[in-house]
Amino acid sequence: MTLPAPAPRAATAIDLIANAYTETLLALDPGFATSLGRAGHESEYRDHSPAGLEAVAAATREALTQLADAAPADEVDRVTLHAMNERLGLDVELHESGWLLADLNNIASPAQEIRAIFDLMPTASVSDWEHIAARLGNVSGAVAGYITSLRAGAERGLVAAQRQVRTVIEQCERHAAADGFFTDLAKNAATDDGGPTLPAEVTTALLTQAEQARCAYGALVSFLREELLPLAPAADAVGRERYALSSRQFLGAAVDLKETYAWGVAELDRIIAEQELVAEAIKPGASIAEAKSILNADPARQLHGTEALTQWMQELSNTAVNDLAGTQFDIPEIMRALECRIAPTQDGGIYYTGPSEDFSRPGRMWWSVPEGEDSFTTWAETTTVYHEGVPGHHLQVATATYQSALLNDWRRNVCWVSGHGEGWALYAERLMDDLGYLADPGDKMGMLDGQRMRAARVVFDIGVHLQLPIPASWGSGTWTSEKGYEFLAANLDISVGQLDFEFNRYLGWPGQAPSYKIGQRLWEEIRDARAARDGEEFSLRDFHTQALNLGSVGLDTLKMALLG
Template identity: 50%
Template sequence: MRKIDQIADQYVEDAIALSPMNATAMGVPGHDHELDDLSPAGFAAFADLERRTIAALEAAEPVDERERVAKEAILERLRLSLERYEAGDAYLELNVLSSSVHNVRQIFDLMPKDGKVAAENIAARLAAVTEAFKQYTETLRAEAAAGRVAAKRQVLEVATHCDNWNGSKGPGTDFWANLISSVTIDGEPITSGPLKIALGNSAAWARAATHNFARFLREELAPQAPEKDAVGRDRYSRASRYFIGAAIDLEETYAWGWQELARIEADMRATCERIKPGASIEEVVAFLDQDADENFTDKNLFRDWMQELADSTIADLADKHFDIPEQIRTIDCKIAPTEDGAIYYTGPSEDFTRPGAMWWSVPEGQKLFGKWREKSTVYHEGVPGHHLQVGQTMARTELLNRFQRQMMWCSGHGEGWALYSERLMDELGYYDDDPAGRLGMLDAQSFRAARVIVDIGLHCEFTIPEDNPFGWRPGEEWDGEKMFEFMKAHTRTIEDDMLSFERNRYLGWAGQAPSYKVGERLWMQAREDYKARKGADFSLKQFHTDALNLGSMGLTPFAEALARL
């Protein structure tokens, strides 16, 4: 094996040893009964692994272009990850979507549920939740002693999530009880015997650990947490580079966000003319929400529609617009076993026996499910979005080492590609006969552009421009309430409960939300640069193949690698 691939593969082996949860996510057997070490020592061990790997890669010379790309891409990710750890930023990632406690809860979604071994693994991992949450409590206490605590809003919201997982929303909402009831042997429920007892006891321990962790957040951590949501320019710059994989001009990007939002909303008004001439955007949205052909009132029927659309899109795009490996021509659409409001994708297992999946955590109270609202979401999470990108990366064993296939992720690259995919489907004509679906896509684009504005504006403490194109609160300062008000004014397809979750997400996960739209911007620029270099030989399908075959990486090394093709 070549040196850089050897270093990368050794990192994966070492990371799996440190993180059984990563092993489960990757589909690597033998670790499903364990949880990660969430103590300060556990985090330090990962940082030490990153330092050793960086040093080894810096000393190794690539033998060809493929290894050069791998070296540059891996170094960029590890250096930024280590920078965040050493600055204490990684510990501050306690928010409504991304934290170690969420990682523990979500890993159970990816575990096999049928068979004696599966049942034993779930019981053992549930029993390990108590120690994992004690370790995480120790870590958060140590960071608080050093003056590093997430904003109070996030601390309290995560505590509420813990309550929700424990069934605070009423009968049928206890995640732990629902988990053990889903475990079967040969498809039959486990109704008696030692495994039934072990599962019940372990679920009770996990529930108690979750309750204790929520109490720690409320009673001990929240009183030490800052009221201020903004993280400041220095921390934001680090976060932005980490999530985008490129250093951007924050002032220029903030100004661009306002311009891009105005451009998209002008397109929305033109699209509304095709649906209901003379009506405003809000009137057209109300019209579509009353259209029985455009909506479901049953989330399971809506899931079935999403599955059918995802399947038909794969069949239609394969071999025509994209090279889609056979292993990833299957995707599962699932309703998540929680009500947190998130929509997310999980990749296939390493051997592809577990397909990739798009998950929708339907917020409590949501009763209307619009096809026109979510068509672009299926493209975003499925094909040509995350499922194609992640799956193709995993299938390219001849081009990418195991680190690149399994552990490399940059939000700007991945989410930028997913937004590019939504836009591409419009370019390819998939909305030509569906102006309602196109309006939904544009509203999603409007939402992502607005996120650029509010995220940079609030966390970097920029003022609202005096000459902003909407004449909205010129010269005022951002806060959480204005953020919600602005987002509500510029999205028509998200209900208030979901929008509140989104607002809290931006407040607590600084720099991540703009990576979608900024990533799309950089993907579009990369395509134009590639097209200019290829001239008459430009092929859109070949661009997609060449770009995705590089694997996931930060957008600066991506642009540099693509320029060498």
């Protein structure tokens, strides 16, 4: 079934404020424009210096001032006003805390973002490669601005932990190597699908600018090792005050951290008990570990090589889209393309990038395979495809992009709240189980393993960063990073390389990892409250449609919008 395009909605005063703010952010951050597929700023970077951060903060304060005098014209406006006041107000708090000056971790800081933008740049034409060459030439300026901010943060006593600095040094060393990312990008430059050969001057520019980019990352390595590392604290824990601020950033809601920690402990126990029941179904009397060994030894559940992994991901994703479209969800034809790819890096992790505004670049699921890993098990990853694709992130993000007639630019393209987005993706995994797509005991074990990992994150993240008492079932005393690593190793059934990556990620990005499971909890609480309120009139499909059409908002805003 082909769905009609959304009915147009006249822009209101609040929409105009939101759209103008979005245009300001696009002008200040050309990489953001690239992520949306917008033309015009293909070679530039945002100003990573303190001046650049202040420019964004000034624009945010101005937008908040304008919103203070605006009255909502309809329900869409009411949600926008609630969401923008919450998000922008928190952005100002984060800026004033000073911690944006010390933004450094192993997954989502300028050290990664400056390089990662090249993953989203088109490569179909000669002009595309000219843009890539020009942006390569601007890497050095972006890195210099970032170093200035890190130095300013250090002057205020705000420095990431030693573990994060060392990890980022290792990452940047790989990019700065003679055979690293930038060199590889330039040497292998070619237009897509057998297009025209690149002119010699473009090839020369790519090689020259790639060398400059490589050297810029070398300079970043030197700064981090020689200047920042000696100032970095040994302690990984960030403390209650900073953690509470970060938790709000990733949830769009303030939760009772001690109560949430206790819930995480109980949820972990519950999931382990459910896994034990599934293990019994795989083989009577088998432990969870024994059941997994049986699954891992099953040739029908094994993949060898990244090409086989990519093909399997794509086929499973296509099946989910085809099955769910028109039955469980309304999925317009333009949203049904989802590309599964191997990421160009080897840092670990699986992630999703949304489509361009016109869907000419489809949504993409990326698998970053650590070096040396070449074997994969389908039972462990079926649920991941649903998490990243449909009905997870792709359905969520692409729906917001599609709703251009209903949602203003800020709602569609700027507002992304981890607890909402990642909470939905975990909610989607459970939904696929409810719909029978994880009826196979192996696939269900994989889903439960993922849920167990996310529950363990709640315990680890809050416990370590707030230095809370360890539950008796997992040890004694208070949490430390080292005790936390042992706890993760017992609950995350992943390779050592992935475990190290995840461990460093949780320590360096406080509040983000628990937002998945806490977000799922809040999504389910809102759904259940809505079902109780509507009684026999409750429709799960209609609930999902209304919720997804809101776009990504903070979880307090989601509750307000769906429950009143």
